[in-house]
Amino acid sequence: MITELNIKQVEKISKALGDPYRLKIMKIVSNNNSCTQCCDVSAEFNLAQSTMSHHIKQLIDADLLIADKEGRNLKFVINKEVCEAYAAYISSLVL
Template structure:
């Protein structure tokens, strides 16, 4: 499926990726072969839980991560469709 992003979506994604912690979160989740739990990602950082929750929420709100809540656990995967559409948009700027 080919997804086209609006300028507003591109702006929201760019802002979400404009933070080094969020970039690292995306890297950790994208390198995983399955869903990643929030606690697994949090273990990689020396940040308060509230700060981690904020970063993850920004990525979810930008549609970069797809979240699935199972009881008290939050699991997520990279939204490959949106990430690909964003990469295509950025590529269109330089090609």
């Protein structure tokens, strides 16, 4: 269980969330509890699948999304532990 993030992790997450498409991707995955493939998410945007793959990779690299392989498909879920640790870090800035 992650209780605290180091400054490098916070920086990486902040950069990943600094793009409006990535914020929307996180919201879609969160609302659906998971998404399969980039196609599920890219239907919401007017972007090429390669661009969507890039955005999703950035979120995975920042540990915000977890990619689970299901057969030939990938299923994306929110990494709740990291998101909660990030929210706690941001909250600690205003105390």
